[in-house]
Amino acid sequence: MKEEVKNGIIIAVVVILILVIVYFTTAVFMTGEIGGTSSDSEKTTTSAATNTEDYDNKIVAGRVFNQKEDNYMVVLFSKEKASEDLTSAINSYDSSSKNVKLYMVLLDEAVNKYVVSTEDNTNPSSSTDLKVKESALLVISSGKVTSYITDEEQIINALK
Numbered sequence: 001m002k003e004e005v006k007n008g009i010i011i012a013v014v015v016i017l018i019l020v021i022v023y024f025t026t027a028v029f030m031t032g033e034i035g036g037t038s039s040d041s042e043k044t045t046t047s048a049a050t051n052t053e054d055y056d057n058k059i060v061a062g063r064v065f066n067q068k069e070d071n072y073m074v075v076l077f078s079k080e081k082a083s084e085d086l087t088s089a090i091n092s093y094d095s096s097s098k099n100v101k102l103y104m105v106l107l108d109e110a111v112n113k114y115v116v117s118t119e120d121n122t123n124p125s126s127s128t129d130l131k132v133k134e135s136a137l138l139v140i141s142s143g144k145v146t147s148y149i150t151d152e153e154q155i156i157n158a159l160k
Contacts, residue, residue, distance in 0.1 A: 060112060062111075073100055073158075077090070077104070077134075135155065
């Protein structure tokens with residue numbers, strides 16, 4: 001009888017140890033919950049500088065030509081590759097004080113990856129024709145692209 005109790009306790013301790021090891025392995029290597037490489041303050045600072053998820057003007061590439069306004073602009077860019085100046089110009093653009101609304105398409109998102117190409121299509125007529133090498137600003141009037149800007153400095157100046 002004593003031997004059975006002793007074996008039962010040993011098995012219980014081994015199972016608990018295995019569960020603890022699995023938890024810590026997962027927490028450290030899979031989720032980064034413990035000992036992550038970047039602190040929360042770094043994540044907050046980085047996301048504040050490039051925070052575009054909270055805006056109502058973020059759209060998917062498939063909706064570029066389907067907006068309710070007759071005249072609007074669409075900026076297609078990668079948050080990972082965009083300069084600080086471009087990100088700042090996009091975030092500071094105020095559609096309410098200008099006559100033209102600005103929409104954003106984030107090229108980093110999986111749903112928009114089909115737009116990324118090795119060369120730009122400067123005269124797309126539909127969202128399936130969109131091809132962007134790095135970043136672009138499209139001015140759309142009555143469902144047609146009237147201006148296609150790929151130079152980052154020109155995009156920044158157009159948004160000022």
